[in-house]
Amino acid sequence: MIDLKKQRIVRVIGHKNPDTDSICSAIAYAYLKNQISDAPHEPRRAGHINKETKFVLKYFDVRKPRMSVDAAPAIGNIDIREEPGIGGEMSLRDAWQQMVERDIDTLCITEPDEDAEGPDKGKQQNLKGLITIKDIANANMDLFDTEVLSKSRTSCRNLIEVLKGKLLTGDPDAVITRGKLGVGTSPEVMDGFIDPGDIIMVTNRYETQMCAIDNGVGYLILCMGAKMSDGMLARAKEKGITVISTALDTFGAARLISMAAPVRYFMKADDLMTFNIHTPVEEARRVMASTRHRYFPVVDKENHYIGVISRRNLLNLHRKKVILVDHNEKTQAIDGLEEAEVLEIIDHHRIGNLETGMPVYFRNEPVGCTSTIIYSMFRENNIEIPQDIAGLMLSAILSDTLIFHSPTCTSVDRNAAEALAKIAGVDIPTYGRQMFEAGEDLSGKSAEDVLYTDFKEFALGEYKVSAGQGFYMSEKAFDEASQLISGILADIPARAGVDIVFYMVTSIPKQGTRLLFAGEGSEEIVQEAFGVKPVPADDTHAGVYSVFLPAIVSRKKQLIPPVREKLLEQ
DSSP states (O other), X not given: OOOGGGGGOEEEEOOSSOOHHHXXXXXXXXXXXXXXXSSOEEEEESSOOOHHHHHHHHHTTOOOOEEOOBOSOBGGGBOOBOOOOBOTTSBHHHHHHHHHHHTOSEEEEEEXXXXXXXXXXTTOEEEEEEEEHHHHHHHHHOTTOTTHHHHTTOBHHHHHHHTTOEEEESOTTOBOOSOOEEEOOOHHHHTTTOOTTOEEEEOXXXXXXXXXXXXXXXXXXXXXXXXXXXXXXXXXXXXXOEEEEOSSOHHHHHHHGGGXXXXXXXXXXXXXXXXXXXXXXXXXXXXXXXXXXXXXXXEOTTOBEEEEEOGGGGGSBOOOEEEEESOOOGGGSOBTGGGSXXXXXXXXXXXXXXXXXXOOEEEEOSSSOHHHHHHHHHXXXXXXXXXXXXXXXXXXXXXXXXXXXXXXXOHHHHHHHHHHHHHHTOOHHHHXXXXXXXXXXXTTOOHHHHHHTTEEEEEETTEEEEEEEEEESSHHHHHHHHHHHHTTGGGHHHHHTOSEEEEEEEETTTTEEEEEEESTTHHHHHHHHHSOOOEESOSSSTTOEEEEEETOOOIIIIIHHHHHHHHHTO
């Protein structure tokens, strides 16, 4: 079953279009936090992982994190009232009593999910319908439906329980399939009125009891504790008549007897207004505002019943708790972050424009990789690093520092990587080449796949700039990526709503970048920023320009700063 408390875990998550550092740092930091904190932490990802990261996770046999694309609160983040479901055979009378005892006007009708597997087999309940106190009141007021028990196929047990009766003869597991309700007053009145199978209430008059039996009633209700002779009882049994004795008077029995009908007959089963635990709270508010219902069932994605919520529950909102790694830019964060509770930020980039509602733990260091910072935090807390976690952090450092060739790389990164390589049991040059070669495989990829594998948006003053980057070991992959990106880049500024878009086709062996770009005024900006005159990327794609930038391999340190400077001068 769904553990609602588990829904309030702390999500450790990187940026959109995650790279290896974003994914590996989330996994490593979540592991660290679970060792030093009582709160459960879980790594998440804000997008699909690239081939390089897939290689890393497979190499160290680590599962990829679950996807999280929205931090806005959902139904699972509020206090759901865990009301037990009721069975469809429960009588209206029992349902009403449960409503009174629980102080609720809506009950959910459920049945066990026979197809459930695993440890929850037999515990999961499928939602079948719901019944409200208004439904019960309407049923009770329908005095003219004398065939309600037969039409609803009411069980004999329900009849006995509602009347607080005693079964004198008959099968308690029988089901009423025919007959109408009636009161036997005298033989003169009953003759012509009673049909075979009817449910008749009588008192202690011998003639009335005999008339009912002779007419072949299905159920004979003896009110006010009336007695029946042994001979009469034997005759009723011989004719297959069920006899029930109750202390209620005829008036009370007549008022209560229709309440023996099962709730499934009156429940609402079609077009149920339910919420999933992942339904956004804002959506739930809109739905609730448009209906008079007080309580709404909550289910999981398999339609398993969890509980109910009301408008009052929405007031007690538990915001999603989030830790951000490898970014602190609002444009790179998952949607709905402003509605979440950001607890920490662990990053190695420039301080961006992200605002938080409360003070947070913010650790930002000028190193080449977020995992380098996390490695230091493992050491500071004296937490032993498992082999697989060491392998992930090593991979992140090698990826972000281009195996120590990036200008962002520091001695701290190198020292951390060498220590992690020993724990992970890998050779850095050999493993690093394997990782980058896996990442540059473009087979089966579209131009959009390549562009958005590692794609970030930056707010530079009044300008919006997007920049993607790919790293390539071979000349063939370098050229293939250039051709693919050139074919779509001209349309990206309008589609992405940015002023300029860049894509860095970075050659690891050459330690340089072919910069492809598009956007109004981008030629002048690039020429002034890097002192190189751009040329058309090719003859077939107008509006896309290119320059080769030797020794330029870092987006955050070598591309964005000079571009920002020139844009701010505009």
